[in-house]
Amino acid sequence: MPSSRYFFERRAQEERARAASCGNSVVAAAFRRRAEAFQRRANAQLDEAFDPA
Numbered sequence: 001m002p003s004s005r006y007f008f009e010r011r012a013q014e015e016r017a018r019a020a021s022c023g024n025s026v027v028a029a030a031f032r033r034r035a036e037a038f039q040r041r042a043n044a045q046l047d048e049a050f051d052p053a
Contacts (some may be wrong), residue, residue: 005045008041011038012036015032015038016031018031
């Protein structure tokens with residue numbers, strides 16, 4: 001089963017791809033914000049892996 005970090009990184013990648021292919025700049029900005037949020041969650045998973053306390 002993939003790790004939660006992998007899941008969030010994959011979702012961030014998907015959202016960035018949606019933003020790149022979207023013709024509407026407002027909608028693309030929303031996809032980029034979602035991608036940033038998923039990437040932050042992936043990074044938080046990474047931090048927990050190194051510091052489980």
